[in-house]
Amino acid sequence: MDLLDYATRHLTPLGITVTQAWHRATATPCDDAYGTPRALDVLRRFHAKQLQSPVPTAHYAPVLPPTHPTTIAALDEGMVVVRHGGHETAAAHEHLLAHLTTCGIVEPHPVHRSLIVDTPQTLNLLGHLLTQATDDKAAACLDWWLQRADHAGTGATYVATTDVRKQWVTGEHPDAERTIETWRHWLNLPQASPPRPPSPSSSSPPTAPPSTGCSTATAPTPTPGTVSPATPAGTVPAATPGETLQSD
Incomplete structure (x- = not known):
């Protein structure tokens, strides 16, 4: 439709x-x-x-700013991309928990770390991986994120396609807004293109990872409550207290 x-x-x-x-x-x-x-x-x-630009649906953004966010987005071919601390890495589904541990993401932190996933399907994937977890530290961190997902508005776990719909509406059918591709288009976000692990068949030796154990590349981390400065056809209007949309 x-x-x-x-x-x-x-x-x-x-x-x-x-x-x-x-x-x-x-x-x-x-x-x-x-x-x-x-x-x-x-x-x-x-x-x-x-x-040709999203418009706000609420005077006040109903989403709290994330804290030290980790972003996990599913890709094709059984891969996920992880963004944390301005860096971007990739891992296979079955290696995700070990990857989070190696990168130090599940280590204790004075302030809680927020989790941002792209879609509900990715959140379901994390729930499936939790049932197979063997690392207690990674399992405890992931379990806490998944529990917080049942309590929207806590600032702990975000589902991007769900939370952005609380703030904006596009010129599309509502069902189209359930996909991350729709929001990439309307918010002028880049397509996911993470670094891929070296192929086992590669003739050249893999690059030695840094001390954190993660092969990283600097990349911005889009978070709920923020939008790209410009869309393909104009600037996204900001929703401020007491503001009413006016026509151009």
């Missing part, structure tokens, strides 16, 4: 045409005169489509 079908489905019972709603979104994108949350959602999506 695309955005037009979504709009028609929720506007027709109210006696409103898609054309009327499109013009209404241009004039007063946050006007709730249509009387239903779904109709208001349609107006916001139309407004985002017109701006």
Whole structure:
């Protein structure tokens, strides 16, 4: 289902045409005169489509800033990319817990470390890996992250595609926002391209890792509550207390 079908489905019972709603979104994108949350959602999506930029859905961001975040994102071919402390590494699914231990991510820390995963599927993967964990330290850290995932808003565990939808709406069908690719496009985020481990068949010897035991490359860590300075078609508007969206 695309955005037009979504709009028609929720506007027709109210006696409103898609054309009327499109013009209404241009004039007063946050006007709730249509009387239903779904109709208001349609107006916001139309407004985002017109701006070619996400629009905020709340005056206050309902997501706390993460603390010393570790980001884990699933890739194709059974790989995950891990970002921590400005560095980026890659590991196979079955080696992820050992990788977190080698990199010192599961070591005790004076302040809790937040976990950010890209999608609920990656969080489910971590739950599966926990059942196979043999390292007590890594298992305890991962178990704590997974428990905190059941308590949204604690600032411990974030699911990017879920938390960003609490703050922004795009000019797409709501189902499209469940994928990380949609948000990469609308927030102008780069595609994941992590360093890959050396192939066992490679004729050249692998590069010696640094003292932390991790092969790293400097890379930014996108976190919930932050967006790229510019989108392909403009700047993402910021939601501030008391702000109401106005048309261009």
